[in-house]
Amino acid sequence: MKKKVISAILCAAMVSTMAVGCSSSDSKKDSKSDKKDGYKVAYIARAQEDSFAAWLADEMRAAFKKTGDMSLEVFDGEANDEKENSIIENCIANGYDGIIVQANNGEAQLPYIQQIVEADIPCITTNPRVECEGTGSVDADPYEQAKVNCELALKKIPKNAKVVVLQGPAGNFHSTKRREAWKKEFFDKRSDVKILAEDIANWNKDEAMQLMEDWVQAYGQIDAVISMNDNMAAGAIEAVKDNAKYKNMQAYGVDGTAEACLLIKEGKMTSTGLQSAIDLAKMNTEAMHDVLTGKKKVTDINDNVPAPLITSDNVDEYIQMYKDNGQIKE
Template identity: 25%
Template sequence: MGKYLKSLVFGLLCVVLLAGCSTKPPGSDSEKKGSNNELKIGFSVSTLNNPFFVSLKEGAKEAAKKDGYKLITVSAQDDSAKQANDIEDLIQKNVDVLLINPTDSSAVAGAVKSANDAGIPVITVDRKSDKGKIATHIASNNVEGGKMAAKFLIDQLNGKGNVVELQGVPGSSAANERGKGFDEAIKDAKGIKVIAKQPADFNRSKGLSVMENIIQTGSDIDAVFAQNDEMALGAIVALKEAGLKDVKVIGFDGTKDGIQAVKDGKMAATIAQKPKLIGQKAIDAAKKAADGKDLPKFIPVELKLVK
């Protein structure tokens, strides 16, 4: 009887020890995805104080909910240091995939490398990262959008006039690319002169104050190209207060407020993106990246001139 009890106890101990052992280390795929193998996606957004990025987040949120994925969204509030910390936190939470909408394309590179070192696929949306391994980039073709804006203004001004360019956040790929496309196309019109280029950080209130300062120089202004609708809407207020009614203003993004301004005749046009669709495509790409599937380097989302 004593031998039987000893054998039984030894057997139970073996079962307990084997149950405590795991062939998967902590942080492995099975643990990261949870008991129901749920895909966990981290999303670092540059800011949620801009309607465009709110729509981008909503598109991702709706797609994640539909597919049963867990989406963790954090806002950097246009602060590169905060974004780096946010991304490190998401890495520590063992997300399966990281979606990043960089505040600054250069500054985010270190955080991208941290995700790379942790073996987490990274997808950039709307804005690029200058360095690091990126599974894919999902965005509108900002260079082409800038060219569309320039061609529209050339037509509106009959090839002659003075233009102001309000730039986005310095260092962001969106600002660089939209400016590049606009500058390349506008130089073909010899009668058009870009009299001022100043950053207003994609912000409506800054668009207003920067435009006020440019107006105060006393230069004749025939048109304004703002690299997003928020800056365009700010510029419109400044122009109205200065009594400049005939200045053509074109924005970029196609936000609800921007399109309404076009309908109301306050803004000449906007280059409309589809932020919700960008967010939806990001979730689709995240699942493929998590499954180890190859993705194209760039997934474009079409633009449309709204006038």
């Protein structure tokens, strides 16, 4: 009988302990979805020198301000993997409620993004998407962004044209997929077109300008610049702006930045696939809010923004958009 009483007491204690454990877990979950003092979110931007990354960071700040219950701190990765990885570690240590990562190099940032997941902090990767179990993503389809340019280039780039190609950072998902689209959707279909040179300019305008200056000296005639983003395309255009020989040179990019739209309007750039920082920021903000307030699991977040083509036919509406948000002054 005595043994039975002791056994009953032990069982009761175990049930009590299990109940306390579950209650504590639920209480922690509830406190996270009902945080009275607001949620603190970190956004780690790839590089503020990149015009698109800078635009996205500005739009992120604006979108988060409208929420009322989330604050955002923006960090600059400076296009440096070690710098960005160090920032990620610091954000984990500082206990942010959520972290949004714009990777410079998805492969280099992956182990550190995994650390965010292991720390039980909701993580969204954006522009580009980084495939990592336990995270969400808000992005654009880089293949589609380039493909819309390719469809136009098939018609516009002259027969037997000589072109140069500007790539983003090695290992960057967006650069890789855009280049893949150009191969499959343009170069494989236009065997007459010759690639004179191809190099990495790291999304950077100055690096692209230097490469273009070297290529002009080496090759003379260049009929088109195939760039994986607008910033590099703008650098290539800048390099030949005073050279009448390149008056009819075509240039293709991705992002739909304010600068690119003005270059299209001026007839210096052919087209760009829009990657709307406004839409990306809005979707990231809404997604993180849904996760932090318990409406969604972070792994449910897998969204893409559309990629319309901007040309001389429709550029005025995008220029007006930039005037409205202050990026282009009247």
